[in-house]
Amino acid sequence: xxxxxGFTDHPSELLRxxxxxxxxxxxxxxxxxxxxxxxEGVATLSQRAPVLARLQEQLFAExxxxxxxxxxxILQAMDTAGKGGIVGRLxxxxxxxGVKLTTFKAPTEQEAAHDFLWRVRPAAPGAGMLGVFDxxxxxxxxxxxxxxxxxxxxLERRYRAINDFEAEMATxxxxxxxxxxNVGPDEQLQRLSARLHDPTKYWKYSPTDLDERAHWPAxxxxxxxxxxxxxxxxxxxxxxxxxxxxxxxxxxxEILIKALGxxxxxxPAGDFDLEVERARLKDA
Amino acid sequence: xxxxxGFTDHPSELLRxxxxxxxxxxxxxxxxxxxxxxxEGVATLSQRAPVLARLQEQLFAExxxxxxxxxxxILQAMDTAGKGGIVGRLxxxxxxxGVKLTTFKAPTEQEAAHDFLWRVRPAAPGAGMLGVFDxxxxxxxxxxxxxxxxxxxxLERRYRAINDFEAEMATxxxxxxxxxxNVGPDEQLQRLSARLHDPTKYWKYSPTDLDERAHWPAxxxxxxxxxxxxxxxxxxxxxxxxxxxxxxxxxxxEILIKALGxxxxxxPAGDFDLEVERARLKDA
Numbered sequence: 001x002x003x004x005x006g007f008t009d010h011p012s013e014l015l016r017x018x019x020x021x022x023x024x025x026x027x028x029x030x031x032x033x034x035x036x037x038x039x040e041g042v043a044t045l046s047q048r049a050p051v052l053a054r055l056q057e058q059l060f061a062e063x064x065x066x067x068x069x070x071x072x073x074i075l076q077a078m079d080t081a082g083k084g085g086i087v088g089r090l091x092x093x094x095x096x097x098g099v100k101l102t103t104f105k106a107p108t109e110q111e112a113a114h115d116f117l118w119r120v121r122p123a124a125p126g127a128g129m130l131g132v133f134d135x136x137x138x139x140x141x142x143x144x145x146x147x148x149x150x151x152x153x154x155l156e157r158r159y160r161a162i163n164d165f166e167a168e169m170a171t172x173x174x175x176x177x178x179x180x181x182n183v184g185p186d187e188q189l190q191r192l193s194a195r196l197h198d199p200t201k202y203w204k205y206s207p208t209d210l211d212e213r214a215h216w217p218a219x220x221x222x223x224x225x226x227x228x229x230x231x232x233x234x235x236x237x238x239x240x241x242x243x244x245x246x247x248x249x250x251x252x253x254e255i256l257i258k259a260l261g262x263x264x265x266x267x268p269a270g271d272f273d274l275e276v277e278r279a280r281l282k283d284a
Numbered sequence: 285x286x287x288x289x290g291f292t293d294h295p296s297e298l299l300r301x302x303x304x305x306x307x308x309x310x311x312x313x314x315x316x317x318x319x320x321x322x323x324e325g326v327a328t329l330s331q332r333a334p335v336l337a338r339l340q341e342q343l344f345a346e347x348x349x350x351x352x353x354x355x356x357x358i359l360q361a362m363d364t365a366g367k368g369g370i371v372g373r374l375x376x377x378x379x380x381x382g383v384k385l386t387t388f389k390a391p392t393e394q395e396a397a398h399d400f401l402w403r404v405r406p407a408a409p410g411a412g413m414l415g416v417f418d419x420x421x422x423x424x425x426x427x428x429x430x431x432x433x434x435x436x437x438x439l440e441r442r443y444r445a446i447n448d449f450e451a452e453m454a455t456x457x458x459x460x461x462x463x464x465x466n467v468g469p470d471e472q473l474q475r476l477s478a479r480l481h482d483p484t485k486y487w488k489y490s491p492t493d494l495d496e497r498a499h500w501p502a503x504x505x506x507x508x509x510x511x512x513x514x515x516x517x518x519x520x521x522x523x524x525x526x527x528x529x530x531x532x533x534x535x536x537x538e539i540l541i542k543a544l545g546x547x548x549x550x551x552p553a554g555d556f557d558l559e560v561e562r563a564r565l566k567d568a
Contacts, residue, residue, distance in 0.1 A: 092377065095372050096383065097387055196561055196562050200551050207564075
């Protein structure tokens with residue numbers, strides 16, 4: 001496997017959650033496998049953007065001629081970890097026509113009246129689409145575990161339901177990539193502070209951010225459990241150090257490129273007779 | 285009014301459809317009001333992108349604190365005119381979280397069983413969102429007129445229904461901007477030919493493109509009628525020369541910037557006590 005520019009090892013290998021994974025041992029401020037600093041990272045992001053854009057266009061193009069493949073990027077993280085930046089930089093660099101972004105907030109009254117997957121299933125990407133979940137059904141085993149809104153039996157049921165759901169998507173042709181942006185508590189504190197000292201960022205701050213921050217160890221335990229229960233062969237988790245935003249972006253970019261690259265996507269031949277159409281064009 | 289970089293007149297003024305507008309007299313290969321060439325246009329697109337991104341972020345931010353404003357860009361054009369490029373370059377340059385893109389294809393069986401606005405109403409942007417329609421309800425008075433799928437009485441009913449619908453959106457706080465990308469038939473022929481001579485573009489070609497091209501004068505007549513019937517004070521049409529893709533992009537960018545700039549958007553103050561939260565943060 002050829003390595004992307006600036007990497008000594010592929011982030012898909014380095015950051016994938018495997019057996020024996022321990023979240024507490026993962027660095028948040030590192031740049032695993034990348035030889036450069038911020039300047040090189042920013043350059044890599046730009047240079048690799050067209051590769052991702054081309055793969056996404058091929059995925060979309062195939063679907064116009066019967067292709068059934070799709071992809072889904074699930075993003076989870078503590079507040080301020082940079083989900084928005086990932087969405088803006090990576091997803092913003094591909095054709096918006098082929099992206100289906102869903103931001104999951106606290107459930108509405110109607111959503112809360114249904115099973116937790118009720119609102120998630122319709123958000124699954126159709127053929128040719130790159131779906132992106134900004135938060136997801138994992139909130140139902142994270143914040144729900146931290147606050148005791150679901151008991152142990154219910155949480156076990158949800159882990160199984162999630163694995164079943166993701167297996168269904170995989171069977172339907174969807175490549176599922178799950179990313180936890182792993183920001184450290186010190187870095188989070190700095191970012192929250194920045195939001196309270198810049199009038200253009202006040203709107204991003206909510207007092208509940210600090211309430212949730214107080215549950216940090218419980219969240220980390222909940223994530224650890226999530227990884228143990230739901231990092232599967234067909235829908236693996238990647239834990240991406242996120243204190244350096246530039247690194248998180250190139251790491252997720254490469255993870256996506258590798259996932260799409262593995263689909264053996266091709267430019268469709270078209271379903272028309274090329275010579276006939278070229279001749280028609282001459283008379284048009 | 286200050287003029288954007290490189291412009292001697294504002295595209296919002298030059299390209300707006302007013303009384304006595306005649307589509308047949310509009311150039312397709314011009315760059316009205318812009319002093320530079322392609323290189324300057326491409327540079328302008330990059331330089332002005334952050335301005336549009338900031339306005340869109342403010343629109344979104346206001347909505348988090350009760351703001352009701354939104355915006356809707358409606359794109360119509362003959363095939364190959366560059367709608368996709370506008371969506372990719374302009375919309376891709378703002379935060380995807382705040383964009384609601386809807387691509388209207390031929391109606392499904394279910395959609396066709398309802399009034400033509402049935403599928404359009406749910407696509408209207410909610411508070412804080414920049415909605416984008418890639419094609420729209422105007423297909424129901426364009427292709428339907430060209431092919432005689434709706435008679436004169438029905439077309440008149442639809443023009444009125446469209447004006448009522450857009451007035452409703454305006455009343456609800458949506459700024460509606462309607463853009464027709466005006467590509468010339470010669471340029472279209474070249475672009476179709478390019479699609480038939482590049483294997484990475486075959487998938488974008490459909491034999492029906494040439495079928496529709498044969499109806500060019502009828503389409504132009506249908507557009508002329510659309511402009512006469514539906515270019516209103518609250519939802520004006522802009523006809524943007526589109527033979528030069530770079531020009532169409534900066535013109536639409538400036539039209540959007542001016543539309544959003546007119547909303548007097550502000551960064552929200554937040555709904556918390558700044559000093560209290562800063563103090564909490566120190567102990568967090």
